[in-house]
Amino acid sequence: MTESVMAQAEQDRVTKEVGRALVRAAGPGWQRIRAEYRSVGRHVEVDVAVTGPDGDQHPVRPPVEVVEGLGRMRGGMYRPGRGTWLSAVYVIEPPGTFTVEFEPDVEPPWRRVPPPIGFADELRFFPRSEDNIPDWFRVRAGLPPAVSSETQAAHTPPGGIELPAGGPQARPGVPFHPNTPPGGNPRGPGAFPHGPAVGNPLPHRHPAERNPR
Template structure:
């Protein structure tokens, strides 16, 4: 599935770059995908990201999810001009969204990718507690 991320980006990216840095963030239904290309002269350009690349990241995220453990929130992918790629994943850190996410996103996340209390990051637990306080929604699995 990681090949799908790379392939979908390469098929849609403009020519002439040296490296591409992709960052995909997701919590519940909120997702962002950013892409920066480094040109031969060192200039870095932010470029539009193909929907297929976002879909490939989402599929990859779902494929590695484990009941009680959840899945990652942020993935980074570096692609060299020759198509070689490396990935990094963060399943605990706060995703650096451009805007604030809601407690509903935390509920969606736990419904889609449940985590045991011991595997739930403090900031996610805080959002879940806020949701429970707001409307009595279920919290962490024990």
């Protein structure tokens, strides 16, 4: 389900479209608009709150353009091995300046915690390397705790593990290392059994000073 990387120009265009939709939904006299998008797998939660002229904050039904636009950005901002963001907060203040913050690793404040299948789907749709799966995510997904390369090394005797005679990779006088491919040299920590190499880190803040209107 991973989508092609969204170009920066396209990301900026969709960001403005989402902002214009929020302003239309807020109505006249707004003082602040805040939208929060939370998602994992197929589970999606969106909240929009508007602060009016009297200073009171009230909820607004999320426009379809906001839900779909942020969903497209989540897919388009995926990075191989790194995953994509799990929550985004979009804030607009007069005269129209806005900021968008993306969070890929901290657990969102769910209204209803998604079931384990949602987190399993997230890893299928947006695969992450072992080092990029937070501990809380592992618990939610029902995954075993991460095993660090240091722990793996601590349980491997010096010189590697001797295979029984006739083993698939046994060669006379040559110890077998778990991280050694057939006939090859041992790979460094993280090459096996971890997934793809970590890609570029996701931005945690996308500031802009233009009026989304």
